[in-house]
Amino acid sequence: MLTFAPGPSKVYDALPTYLQDAYEAGILSANHRSNAFMSLYQETEQLMREKLHMPDDYKLLFTSSATENWEIITQSIVEQASFHIYSGSFGKKWIGFAKHINPATDGLKVEANQSIDVANLEIPEDFDVIAITQNETANATEVPMAVIEGIKDKFPEKMIAVDTTSSMAGIVLDFSLADIWYASVQKCFGLPAGLGILILSPKAIEKCEHKGESGRYNSLSFILENAAGYQTHYTPNVLGIYLLNRVLKDLEEIQHIDATTRDRMQKLENAVAQSKSLRMLVDNAETRSKTVLAVTGSEDLITSIKKTAEKEGMQLGSGYGPHKPTSFRIANFPAITNAEIDKLVAFLGKY
Numbered sequence: 001m002l003t004f005a006p007g008p009s010k011v012y013d014a015l016p017t018y019l020q021d022a023y024e025a026g027i028l029s030a031n032h033r034s035n036a037f038m039s040l041y042q043e044t045e046q047l048m049r050e051k052l053h054m055p056d057d058y059k060l061l062f063t064s065s066a067t068e069n070w071e072i073i074t075q076s077i078v079e080q081a082s083f084h085i086y087s088g089s090f091g092k093k094w095i096g097f098a099k100h101i102n103p104a105t106d107g108l109k110v111e112a113n114q115s116i117d118v119a120n121l122e123i124p125e126d127f128d129v130i131a132i133t134q135n136e137t138a139n140a141t142e143v144p145m146a147v148i149e150g151i152k153d154k155f156p157e158k159m160i161a162v163d164t165t166s167s168m169a170g171i172v173l174d175f176s177l178a179d180i181w182y183a184s185v186q187k188c189f190g191l192p193a194g195l196g197i198l199i200l201s202p203k204a205i206e207k208c209e210h211k212g213e214s215g216r217y218n219s220l221s222f223i224l225e226n227a228a229g230y231q232t233h234y235t236p237n238v239l240g241i242y243l244l245n246r247v248l249k250d251l252e253e254i255q256h257i258d259a260t261t262r263d264r265m266q267k268l269e270n271a272v273a274q275s276k277s278l279r280m281l282v283d284n285a286e287t288r289s290k291t292v293l294a295v296t297g298s299e300d301l302i303t304s305i306k307k308t309a310e311k312e313g314m315q316l317g318s319g320y321g322p323h324k325p326t327s328f329r330i331a332n333f334p335a336i337t338n339a340e341i342d343k344l345v346a347f348l349g350k351y
């Protein structure tokens, strides 16, 4: 069964080879203080620079998930409070976890079809971090890089943290626009779940040092101390890191992936636009995600389309939260081949 679910999502077809190689290379039994592991970490960080254009002076850190990164950011970087701009369930969860640690956390909810109005955006002085869910997997919306740039220019004294869990490795991210970026690997990286990625600029690292929080197993100061020598703060998911390394090695440079992602999304959107009975969940092209498509229709139709798709060997992603019965979602992630997207486009064309 081919899955179009946006996380966990289809893994790369080369995964069986990578897994066999990992076993044979002996890395799975390597100690995380060994040279073998340290080289793997260092090489993976370098590949993030070469393939995803992570800046040279930004640091790659490994955590367990994007969810863990939500807590780490509030716990170890935020000094006053974070201000969250969000439109869907993942952004809402982030602000929820942040509030639990720091009750001064606040934010602004925008509608899925609503572009962030940067000109009229007001964020009081009591907030030192702006939290943005760049790609909201739940409702298939995105915050374009140009909007993040506008926010950065308007609030140069605040630090921006960006959730790119379902867009990193699928589209070009301009890392220079923010100091904190994170993802996990079961979306655009096309890997099994269980590894979180946290990317920090020198300014974010400085802020963590300034705050001086320490003593927890995932205190950022502790993570950074270990990462300075390409080690980790606990016995890490070495298999996950090895697989990430292999995926990055085989990946085209991100500008090429980005072009394919946009091209394929256009095809999918055209199929929906031409359909008599289906509509895009997000009408505003400016806020529509490039990596996740949400399609809506009557409850009966959605149920029947999902059933028919399964008979043809395709699993459509369920709608999320309130949209569950009347929508389905499609992951437009790089591990899904062009032929597989074409098959789906032809299928949607029948409705």
Ligand SMILES: *Cc1c(COP(=O)(O)O)cnc(C)c1O
Residues within 6 Å of the ligand: 007, 064, 065, 066, 067, 068, 090, 091, 133, 135, 136, 137, 138, 163, 164, 165, 166, 184, 185, 187
């Ligand atoms: C999937 C997802 C998460 C959660 O990722 P985990 O690895 O399960 O913690 C967070 N934010 C967004 C936008 C996501 O798509």
